[in-house]
Amino acid sequence: MSxxxxxxxxxxxxxxxxALVALSFVLIYKGTGVVNFAVGEVMMLGAYFxxxxxxxxxxxxxxxxxxxxxxxxxxxVAVERSVLxxxxxxxxxxxxxxxxxxxxxxxxxxxxxxxxDTYSPPTLLPRTPLTFGExxxxxxxxxxxxxAAVLIGAFLAxxxxxxxGIALRATASDPVxxxxxxxNINYSQRLTWVxxxxxxxxxxxxxxxxxxxSPLLAAAALGVFAxxxxxxxxxxxxxxxxxxxxxxxxxxxAGYLGGKTRDVVPYIVVLAILIVRPYGLFGTRTIERx
Amino acid sequence: MRRGSAPMGYPDSHRMDIxxxxxxxxxxxxxxxxxxxxxxxxxxxxxxxxxxxxxxxAAAPGQITAIIGPNGAGKxxxxxxxxxxxxxxxxxxxxGGEDITRVPVHARAALGLARTFQNIALFGGLSVLENIxxxxxxxMKAGVFSALRYGRAAREEEMALRAAVERDVIDFLEIDHIRxxxxxxxxxxxxxxxxxxxxxxxxPRVLMLDEPVAGMNREETEDMARFILDVQEEWGATVLLVExxxxxxxxxxxxxxxxxxxxxxxxxxxAEVRRHPQVIEAYLGTEGAAA
Numbered sequence: 001m002s003x004x005x006x007x008x009x010x011x012x013x014x015x016x017x018x019a020l021v022a023l024s025f026v027l028i029y030k031g032t033g034v035v036n037f038a039v040g041e042v043m044m045l046g047a048y049f050x051x052x053x054x055x056x057x058x059x060x061x062x063x064x065x066x067x068x069x070x071x072x073x074x075x076x077v078a079v080e081r082s083v084l085x086x087x088x089x090x091x092x093x094x095x096x097x098x099x100x101x102x103x104x105x106x107x108x109x110x111x112x113x114x115x116x117d118t119y120s121p122p123t124l125l126p127r128t129p130l131t132f133g134e135x136x137x138x139x140x141x142x143x144x145x146x147x148a149a150v151l152i153g154a155f156l157a158x159x160x161x162x163x164x165g166i167a168l169r170a171t172a173s174d175p176v177x178x179x180x181x182x183x184n185i186n187y188s189q190r191l192t193w194v195x196x197x198x199x200x201x202x203x204x205x206x207x208x209x210x211x212x213x214s215p216l217l218a219a220a221a222l223g224v225f226a227x228x229x230x231x232x233x234x235x236x237x238x239x240x241x242x243x244x245x246x247x248x249x250x251x252x253x254a255g256y257l258g259g260k261t262r263d264v265v266p267y268i269v270v271l272a273i274l275i276v277r278p279y280g281l282f283g284t285r286t287i288e289r290x
Numbered sequence: 291m292r293r294g295s296a297p298m299g300y301p302d303s304h305r306m307d308i309x310x311x312x313x314x315x316x317x318x319x320x321x322x323x324x325x326x327x328x329x330x331x332x333x334x335x336x337x338x339x340x341x342x343x344x345x346x347x348a349a350a351p352g353q354i355t356a357i358i359g360p361n362g363a364g365k366x367x368x369x370x371x372x373x374x375x376x377x378x379x380x381x382x383x384x385x386g387g388e389d390i391t392r393v394p395v396h397a398r399a400a401l402g403l404a405r406t407f408q409n410i411a412l413f414g415g416l417s418v419l420e421n422i423x424x425x426x427x428x429x430m431k432a433g434v435f436s437a438l439r440y441g442r443a444a445r446e447e448e449m450a451l452r453a454a455v456e457r458d459v460i461d462f463l464e465i466d467h468i469r470x471x472x473x474x475x476x477x478x479x480x481x482x483x484x485x486x487x488x489x490x491x492x493x494p495r496v497l498m499l500d501e502p503v504a505g506m507n508r509e510e511t512e513d514m515a516r517f518i519l520d521v522q523e524e525w526g527a528t529v530l531l532v533e534x535x536x537x538x539x540x541x542x543x544x545x546x547x548x549x550x551x552x553x554x555x556x557x558x559x560x561a562e563v564r565r566h567p568q569v570i571e572a573y574l575g576t577e578g579a580a581a
Contacts, residue, residue, distance in 0.1 A: 163427060170413050170424050177411040180373060181424050181492065182399025 006135045007255040008248055013141045015247020016148035017206055021224040022231065022239035023152055024200040030172045030234055031192030034084065035092065037099045039200055040221025041106035046072045046201030047208035047217060048110055051121040061122050069201050076197035080190045103218070111215055118214040124205065140210035147206060151199065152240060159236070168192060223250070223263070226270045231280055238282025245269075324352035324528030325386035325402055325495040327372070332381030334367055334552075341367045342378070345554055347547040349496070354522050354529040356539045358563075359549035360572065365532045366408065368549070369500055372530075373405055374398050385496060399427075402495030406485045406502060408532075412473040418484050419469045422459060425491030459487045463517060479510040486517065496528045497521060503535050511535060515542055540564065548572070 021043060028036045046068050053064025079102065087095050125143030129136055159165040171178040171188040179185050208217060227246045231238030246266045253265035273281070327349040334342040342364050349355035357365050370376050372383055374395040383391045385401055393401070404425070412421050460466050463483050468476060473484055482502065489497055502518065503511040515538050522529050533539050539546065540560040548556040548569050556566040563569055 163423070166416070166420055166424060167427055169416065173413045173415065174411060176375070177407070177413070178424075179395040180399065180405055181488070182396050182427055183424075184394075184396045 002134050003255070004252075007251045009135060009137065010141060011248035011251025012244050013137065013145040013247070014251065015244035016145035016152075017203055018224055018227055018247050019152055019240045019243035020148040020199060020203040020206070021221055022227050022243045023155060023236060024196045024203065025221075025224065025228055026231075026234070026236050026239045027155075027192055027196040027199065029228075030236070031168055031196075032084070032172070032189050033092070034099065035096045036196070037096065038103040038106065039196075039224070040218035041103040041110075042072065042076075042197055043200040043204035043207075043221060044213075044215065044217040045075075045106050045110060045204070046197070047121070047204035047213050048114055049201075050205045051114075051119055051208065051213055054122050055119070061124050065124060065205060068205065069198055072197040072201045073194045076193040077190055080193040084189070084193070085186065107215060107218060114215075116215055118212045119208075120212050121205075121209050123209040125209075138210075140206075144206045144210060147202065151202060152236075155195075155199075156236060164191070223266060226266055229280060230270045230273060232282040233280060235280070235282040238280060242281060323495065323526045324522075326351045326384070327386075327496045327528060327530060328382075328384045329368065329372065330382045330384065332368075332371060332378040332383070334364075334371055334376055334378045340552060342371070342552045344381070345549070345552070346381075347554060347557055349528050349530045350545065351528050352522065352526050353544045354518065354531060354542055355545040355547065356531045356533060356543040357547045357549060358533065358536070358539055362551075363549040364552040365549055366500065367552070369405065369498055369530075369532060372498065373403070399492055402493070403498070404489040404492040404494035404496070405498035406482075406489050406500055408500040408504065410478075410481045410485055412481060412485055412488070414474045415472065417470050417472055418465065418476070418487075419460075421473055421484060422469075422487050422491045425459075425488040426454075426493075459490045462490070462520070463487045479506055479513075482506070482510075482514065483517070486514075490521065490525070494527050496530065498530045500532050501534065502531065503533060503538055511538060518542060 021039060024043065025036060025039045028034050028039075049068035049071050050061075050064050053059045053067050054061050057064075059067070083098055083102065084095065087098055123140055123143075125147070126139050128139045130139065130142055131137070159169060167178065167183045168188055168191065170181070171183055171185055175185050178188070204217065207220060223246060224243070227242040228239055230245065231240070231242035246269075249266045249269050250262045254262040257265065328347070330346050332342050332345045333340075345364070345368060347355075347357075357368060359365055367376065371378055374390075374393060377392065381391070382389050385398075385403060388401075390398060390401060390403075413424070416424075460469055463486060465480065465483055465487060468480060468484075473481060476484065486499070486502065489499075499518065503514050506514065518529060518531070519542055521527055531539070531543065543560055546557065546560050546563040547554060548563055548566070550568075550572040555568045555572060556563055558566070
């Protein structure tokens with residue numbers, strides 16, 4: 001029994017970071033309608049910037065973290081301006097292919113610069129483990145969860161209560177009308193890409209500093225796609241709940257069925273749920289952007 | 291704080307001056323007041339289609355001007371050109387004397403231009419109040435970064451805006467009881483009214499209404515006509531209207547412009563337009579023949 005509780009707890013906690021990556025994806029899907037397949041690569045690149053800052057240049061972790069956020073933010077602005085804005089009005093598939101292209105470019109560049117080795121950058125958060133009776137929770141897992149929860153909470157509040165957040169929702173829902181109301185659509189979309197990049201970078205640094213950094217980090221985003229589809233593509237809340245479910249199922253599968261099954265079992269669960277609810281747990285029935 | 295000069299009871303501050311440049315804001319007036327809107331020799335083509343041919347007319351400040359014409363005459367094209375969705379191949383759009391032909395769509399809101407759409411364009415999933423508040427978006431300075439830095443200023447601004455919007459627009463249009471409902475849940479007539487409320491929350495100096503009473507019953511139409519007249523009288527806004535309901539157009543407009551096949555074929559007072567032979571032929575043809 002305590003085994004089950006421990007696996008469940010670890011799974012739900014690691015689901016928090018999955019939710020962060022999912023948030024990075026859903027932000028862009030909701031805000032601009034783009035299905036961004038470069039989410040994992042942006043996350044990985046942010047983590048490599050952090051690694052370069054701390055290890056190669058010997059900066060303090062917090063400074064390196066701030067710098068990598070800044071760099072990813074600038075990159076997001078550049079990509080939005082040079083790649084995505086010219087493609088606005090093109091078919092969704094064309095834009096999707098562009099994001100896949102960006103993913104390959106980032107992946108190739110990272111391998112060219114840093115190779116395929118696994119590094120372990122310093123952690124931002126304390127490593128001290130926590131014990132609850134017989135259950136031991138690694139400090140990074142708990143820390144990651146707390147950071148993810150705070151950030152996600154902040155984003156939900158931002159979209160719900162701030163005028164910029166409401167303006168972003170309006171832009172996502174109907175850009176033409178939003179423009180008539182005086183909302184600068186280009187600014188909204190740029191902001192969406194920057195926010196998504198920053199969230200991805202936070203997730204990347206958290207994962208890399210607890211589980212190690214290699215080009216395989218980008219593949220971690222694949223599990224997130226399962227969560228996003230399960231949650232319903234256009235629902236931030238859905239993405240969070242689905243991420244926790246995926247994290248939980250992964251941990252249970254790894255604990256009871258062996259480490260290799262953790263990559264397979266979540267997909268089986270997602271498939272089973274999608275047969276019953278094809279639009280996901282929280283998605284709009286006609287997958288239309290909210 | 292100079293409350294005395296606050297337009298429409300808005301809590302006045304330096305921020306309002308940013309929204310409405312001092313140059314176009316009449317000093318010492320209780321209201322922003324309507325601006326003149328003129329369309330001068332506008333030509334618009336889509337590929338081989340000549341949608342508008344040298345269209346010229348003016349909407350006098352503080353008056354209600356209606357654009358009428360058969361389907362496909364170019365009424366919505368005129369609206370979309372004034373809104374900035376289309377850039378005409380020739381001609382000018384002037385707002386308060388200033389050329390706005392090439393001003394981006396979103397920047398026209400700050401100049402005092404607001405509109406509603408023929409097919410209701412409310413944001414689904416947002417409440418009535420959220421939709422209406424978006425109308426005040428352009429007048430608020432606090433953005434994402436300043437909101438973080440000046441949290442308190444942004445909050446006060448937010449509260450001031452909310453109070454002003456509630457007092458003026460929601461009471462005015464009698465939609466207090468539905469303010470927290472999602473717009474999707476509302477009946478058609480009320481959605482139209484919420485869309486008008488959102489346009490009014492923009493503090494328009496020129497308000498464009500694209501078929502405001504289309505699909506409404508007699509009673510709803512009369513309500514809407516009353517609101518439009520109130521907007522013009524109490525808010526002093528210039529109103530430009532596209533509408534098929536001839537009874538309403540003739541009742542409330544002071545000036546009527548008739549379009550046919552992308553050209554202005556007549557303009558004048560409702561009585562003048564009604565008597566115009568080309569209008570009778572193009573638009574009221576059967577009625578004219580019967581009379």
